[in-house]
Amino acid sequence: MGEKQMQSGFSRLKELAAGHRGSYIASVVFAILGVAGTMVPYIAVSHIIIKLIEGQRSFAFYLSWCAVAALGYLAKSLFHSISTTLSHKATFAVISELRYRIAEKLTRVPMGYVLNTPSGKIKNSMVEKVDSIEPALAHVLPEMTSNLLIPLCIVCYLFVLDWRMALISLITLPIGALCYMGMMKDYETKFGKYVGVSKHMNATAVEYINGIEVIKAFGQSASSYAKFSKAVRENAEYGLSWMKEVQIYFAMGIGIWPSVLIGVLPLGCVFYMNGSLSAPVFITVMILALGIVAPLLSALYYTDDIAKIGTIMGDIGSLLDEKELIRPRVPAKPQGLDIKLHNLSFSYDKIEILHNVSLSIPAFSVTALVGPSGGGKSTIAKLIASFWDVDGGSVSIGGVDVKNIPSEQLNDMIAYVAQDTYLFDETVLENIRMGNPKASDDAVKAVAQSAGCHDFILSLEHGYDTVAGGAGGHLSGGERQRIAIARAMLKDAPIVILDEATAYTDPENESVIQSAIAKLVEGKTLIVIAHRLSTITDSDQIIVIDRGRVADWGRHEELLASSPLYRSMWQAHISAKDNVKDNVYEEAAHV
Numbered sequence: 001m002g003e004k005q006m007q008s009g010f011s012r013l014k015e016l017a018a019g020h021r022g023s024y025i026a027s028v029v030f031a032i033l034g035v036a037g038t039m040v041p042y043i044a045v046s047h048i049i050i051k052l053i054e055g056q057r058s059f060a061f062y063l064s065w066c067a068v069a070a071l072g073y074l075a076k077s078l079f080h081s082i083s084t085t086l087s088h089k090a091t092f093a094v095i096s097e098l099r100y101r102i103a104e105k106l107t108r109v110p111m112g113y114v115l116n117t118p119s120g121k122i123k124n125s126m127v128e129k130v131d132s133i134e135p136a137l138a139h140v141l142p143e144m145t146s147n148l149l150i151p152l153c154i155v156c157y158l159f160v161l162d163w164r165m166a167l168i169s170l171i172t173l174p175i176g177a178l179c180y181m182g183m184m185k186d187y188e189t190k191f192g193k194y195v196g197v198s199k200h201m202n203a204t205a206v207e208y209i210n211g212i213e214v215i216k217a218f219g220q221s222a223s224s225y226a227k228f229s230k231a232v233r234e235n236a237e238y239g240l241s242w243m244k245e246v247q248i249y250f251a252m253g254i255g256i257w258p259s260v261l262i263g264v265l266p267l268g269c270v271f272y273m274n275g276s277l278s279a280p281v282f283i284t285v286m287i288l289a290l291g292i293v294a295p296l297l298s299a300l301y302y303t304d305d306i307a308k309i310g311t312i313m314g315d316i317g318s319l320l321d322e323k324e325l326i327r328p329r330v331p332a333k334p335q336g337l338d339i340k341l342h343n344l345s346f347s348y349d350k351i352e353i354l355h356n357v358s359l360s361i362p363a364f365s366v367t368a369l370v371g372p373s374g375g376g377k378s379t380i381a382k383l384i385a386s387f388w389d390v391d392g393g394s395v396s397i398g399g400v401d402v403k404n405i406p407s408e409q410l411n412d413m414i415a416y417v418a419q420d421t422y423l424f425d426e427t428v429l430e431n432i433r434m435g436n437p438k439a440s441d442d443a444v445k446a447v448a449q450s451a452g453c454h455d456f457i458l459s460l461e462h463g464y465d466t467v468a469g470g471a472g473g474h475l476s477g478g479e480r481q482r483i484a485i486a487r488a489m490l491k492d493a494p495i496v497i498l499d500e501a502t503a504y505t506d507p508e509n510e511s512v513i514q515s516a517i518a519k520l521v522e523g524k525t526l527i528v529i530a531h532r533l534s535t536i537t538d539s540d541q542i543i544v545i546d547r548g549r550v551a552d553w554g555r556h557e558e559l560l561a562s563s564p565l566y567r568s569m570w571q572a573h574i575s576a577k578d579n580v581k582d583n584v585y586e587e588a589a590h591v
């Protein structure tokens with residue numbers, strides 16, 4: 001991680017915290033008062049000892065200094081808790097704001113960024129990374145400031161009492177500083193590397209959890225899942241080797257720095273013996289020198305957090321700085337809903353997938369995109385929905401380039417039903433309502449009825465209130481797809497893009513899904529990516545996509561006559577269907 005990125009990390013944090021400046025300043029002030037309170041008992045003890053030696057016999061005197069010491073403790077607790085409350089309140093607000101920013105950012109970056117970045121990495125930035133700035137923001141600012149300021153005041157006071165003793169009390173400081181420098185050598189690089197291995201481990205952990213079904217099916221255990229176990233090992237090894245490297249400096253620093261009495265005791269005795277240091281001053285210096293240690297040690301612990309924060313914020317910043325899809329805010333005025341792709345080219349990771357694709361989809365028509373797997377059908381559909389920016393050419397709706405249509409407006413125009421239906425860990429009712437958050441319960445249920453979901457939803461344990469589970473795990477593929485169709489129906493967008501899944505081909509499911517689709521697209525423009533050609537023979541036009549180009553287009557009969565590719569796909573489809581039928585008949589005969 002570069003210096004520049006670290007600095008931008010700090011300035012972003014400053015910008016985020018700026019809205020809460022008042023709370024942070026107040027928290028620093030209360031923290032200083034709290035640490036000052038910590039010092040009061042030391043002062044009281046020094047007064048009491050001096051007077052004991054002088055033979056003071058007044059009980060009231062001692063009692064009043066005991067009260068002062070007690071007040072010091074009380075002030076420390078009170079001010080410290082006010083300080084931490086203030087700083088935590090402000091910090092949690094900053095942290096929430098940061099998480100909202102990341103979540104919003106993900107809606108503005110091209111879909112490709114989200115799809116091509118392991119979800120574990122994004123989650124790591126959004127959850128763990130953001131969490132890890134909490135100690136730095138909530139504690140470092142008030143506590144480190146106060147823990148450094150108070151020893152500084154004590155040392156100044158010691159200089160007033162006796163400059164020699166003040167210097168002697170600082171004797172361990174250079175050694176401590178050297179140890180500290182050894183500990184912090186190349187810290188950013190090392191911590192950056194540590195963040196890298198942790199992120200990698202996070203990503204592989206998420207991948208492992210998502211793929212657990214496959215892992216179990218193929219008898220793989222955690223240790224044999226090589227990628228995951230390697231990442232875990234690397235993470236542990238790196239942490240350990242880093243710790244070994246700095247352990248000696250840390251141990252020496254912690255041991256030597258606080259040992260302020262090393263110099264104060266012997267040299268103080270010498271000065272006392274030769275009469276150049278009075279007993280009360282010597283006692284005060286000894287006690288106050290001990291008082292320097294605790295705050296300095298606390299401050300030392302926080303330096304680690306400061307060093308981390310630049311790296312962490314730099315990392316979060318690189319996500320927040322990711323290039324966005326630039327769209328206008330003022331609504332566009334498309335003339336109709338005709339969709340046109342003109343000389344469109346598109347690459348994933350610099351590999352061109354679509355080459356000079358031009359096609360036209362009239363409003364209110366049904367257009368099927370067919371072709372061999374990997375040819376680019378889904379990519380075309382996603383570019384129409386403007387999930388990415390095209391590299392060359394254009395996509396327009398009603399004569400307006402999609403780049404000139406605000407995201408919200410385009411979102412309202414298109415309902416995209418993906419191959420993999422993602423259901424949120426919410427009730428079925430809420431999952432459908434996502435199509436239109438303003439829809440009433442009755443409207444959601446009516447749409448579920450049209451989409452052929454109502455009966456199976458009622459058969460679920462809690463009906464519409466059944467929680468669908470992450471990615472809709474409790475429901476079958478066909479049921480999930482019907483819910484997705486219901487969601488799209490509720491959205492009631494004029495253009496429907498249906499990336500048809502191949503998996504749910506049992507005859508019963510297929511007929512329910514087909515009738516749900518028929519209702520979904522009444523009076524709409526439908527673009528369907530079809531794998532089962534028998535479902536699209538009635539389409540107004542069928543476009544055959546092969547290796548990123550438009551190979552042929554026309555109606556079913558026309559293509560059967562003119563397109564060798566379509567004809568061979570059709571024949572393959574028919575014979576596959578016949579095979580399925582034969583198998584079903586054979587099974588029936590056996591029964």
Ligand SMILES: Nc1ncnc2c1ncn2[C@@H]1O[C@H](COP(=O)(O)OP(=O)(O)OP(=O)(O)O)[C@@H](O)[C@H]1O
Pocket residue numbers: 112115116348349353371372373374375376377378379380
């Ligand atoms: N997010 C992505 N990042 C990188 N490459 C991708 C991505 N999505 C698709 N591809 C690649 O782009 C090519 C076209 O994929 P696309 O999904 O558009 O084809 P398709 O015709 O819809 O395939 P299928 O019928 O199997 O769904 C394929 O080679 C695929 O591997």
